Amino acid sequence: MLKDDGTGKNGTFIADISGPLRPETVGFVEVAQGSHNQSIHPSGNYLYNSNSDLITSLQPAIEVFDISDPGAPKSVGELSLPPRPGLGTESHDITFSDDGKRAYSAALSQGVIIDTRDPANPSIISSFLDQTINVWHQMDPFTITDASGREREFVIAEDEFAGAVGTGQCPNGGVHVFETTGAMERNPHRVGYWNIDTLGPTDQVDGRCTAHVFDIHEDEKVMTIAYYNGGVHVVDLSGLEGISLADQQVAGEGLRQIGYYRIQGGESWSAKTPSIAPDGSFHLYSNDIERGLDVFRFERPSQALAKSGTWMGAKQAAAYFAGLPMVTVTERNALVCLPPQQ
Numbered sequence: 001m002l003k004d005d006g007t008g009k010n011g012t013f014i015a016d017i018s019g020p021l022r023p024e025t026v027g028f029v030e031v032a033q034g035s036h037n038q039s040i041h042p043s044g045n046y047l048y049n050s051n052s053d054l055i056t057s058l059q060p061a062i063e064v065f066d067i068s069d070p071g072a073p074k075s076v077g078e079l080s081l082p083p084r085p086g087l088g089t090e091s092h093d094i095t096f097s098d099d100g101k102r103a104y105s106a107a108l109s110q111g112v113i114i115d116t117r118d119p120a121n122p123s124i125i126s127s128f129l130d131q132t133i134n135v136w137h138q139m140d141p142f143t144i145t146d147a148s149g150r151e152r153e154f155v156i157a158e159d160e161f162a163g164a165v166g167t168g169q170c171p172n173g174g175v176h177v178f179e180t181t182g183a184m185e186r187n188p189h190r191v192g193y194w195n196i197d198t199l200g201p202t203d204q205v206d207g208r209c210t211a212h213v214f215d216i217h218e219d220e221k222v223m224t225i226a227y228y229n230g231g232v233h234v235v236d237l238s239g240l241e242g243i244s245l246a247d248q249q250v251a252g253e254g255l256r257q258i259g260y261y262r263i264q265g266g267e268s269w270s271a272k273t274p275s276i277a278p279d280g281s282f283h284l285y286s287n288d289i290e291r292g293l294d295v296f297r298f299e300r301p302s303q304a305l306a307k308s309g310t311w312m313g314a315k316q317a318a319a320y321f322a323g324l325p326m327v328t329v330t331e332r333n334a335l336v337c338l339p340p341q342q
Contacts, residue, residue: 010034012049014070027070031063037093040067042100046119047073050091052108060089062105064120076120082127084109087135087163095140104155106136111157111178113185126186132193133159134173140216141180144240152181154240155188156223158211166206170198170230173210175223175255177240194235194255197246202229203265213270213287223255224271224284231262232271232286234298259298266291273298 012035014027029035029047036052049063061078083089086109093106096116103114103122113125137160145151159173177192195211202209207229214225221237235255242252249256267289273282280300288294 012038012047014067014073016070027067027073029065029067029073033057033063033090037091039094039096039103041103041116041119042096042098043119044068046076048091048094048103048122050094050105052088052092053090054088054108055086057088057090060091060107062091062094062114062122064122066120079114079122079124081105081107081112081124082110084127084129086110092136093138095138097141102141104139104141106139106157108136111136111139111155111188113155113180113188126188128178128188130157130176130178130190132190133157133176135160135163137173137212138214140214142216142218142237142240144221144237152179153185154179154181154191156214156216156237156240158214158225160212161210164208164210164212164228166202166204166208168205168207169201170209171196171227172208175211175214175225175235177255179240191241192243192252192254194244194257195246196227196230196233196257196260197248198230198262204229208267212268213272215270215272217273217276220276220280222276222280224273226268226271226286228267228269228289229262229265230268231260231266232268232284232294232296233257234259234284258301261296263288263291263294266294268294 009030011030013025016024016026031049033051035049037050039048045068047065047067060081063078064076065073066076067073081089088108091105091107095104101117103116105112110127110129112127115123115125137158139155139157142154142156155178157176161173174195178188179191180188209228209230212226214223216223223235223237225233236258239253242254243250244254246257268286269289270287273284276282282298284296284298286294
């Protein structure tokens with residue numbers, strides 16, 4: 001990162017984490033415009049950079065680097081993005097399909113679907129707009145087989161309303177669903193919308209309450225998502241078409257909330273789980289700007305529960321955690337897998 005005196009560089013460090021307790025920097029990808037986010041192609045050989053510059057950027061593009069040699073990454077080109085009216089048109093976030101043939105970029109004022117079959121030479125399949133989305137922040141693919149047995153492709157996009165500026169009330173930006181099956185990949189059709197049903201002021205006058213970082217588990221048809229002061233939420237993706245608020249379906253059979261937790265004064269920035277057990281249970285990890293790391297246990301109910309979360313005040317939380325045993329983290333009890341001793 002550039003220092004006040006102009007020295008330094010912008011970009012991304014590459015670290016070797018084969019020894020999780022002993023990470024080591026092995027390379028640096030220099031990006032003049034900086035790295036807000038970066039995504040690695042499933043081949044492991046290419047890094048796509050998202051600089052997330054705002055409207056001041058005159059030549060929006062995704063920078064592509066060959067990192068097959070992590071110690072000596074090299075630029076292989078840029079994928080130009082079409083300028084669009086709005087906050088900006090640079091990529092904020094990129095998600096690859098599991099097979100590496102597609103990438104999906106939330107580019108602030110647009111959604112972009114990219115052909116990455118040749119990851120060193122990507123090309124744009126579609127760049128599409130939606131006037132109901134204020135800031136495209138994250139966009140991930142999702143495949144589902146409908147009741148007729150037909151496989152259908154979708155992308156789920158999240159709206160970080162006004163760049164998560166504190167507006168003092170809930171809710172703001174929500175979750176949008178677009179179908180991209182077949183020819184619709186070049187002209188995605190919006191088919192669904194979901195948001196939380198928490199209506200009212202946030203804990204602070206300038207509190208934030210908008211959709212933010214989410215995580216999709218396609219096989220289990222589950223999404224976890226953070227909403228800043230609106231808490232963390234677990235959403236059933238069995239139905240994608242329709243309009244829903246929390247667990248109430250307004251029209252069609254859209255996304256449906258099956259659990260949530262909101263902490264007074266909380267500012268959850270992301271909510272993810274690495275894996276879901278066969279019975280639907282999992283641990284949810286929340287990155288909270290105000291609190292640090294919160295860990296939740298979710299057990300899937302047999303049917304939808306209304307208002308299944310708990311509001312815990314700061315004093316209640318402090319009292320609860322004060323009663324838990326304090327454990328010193330060591331190599332023996334750390335939740336990491338260490339390589340075998342040579």
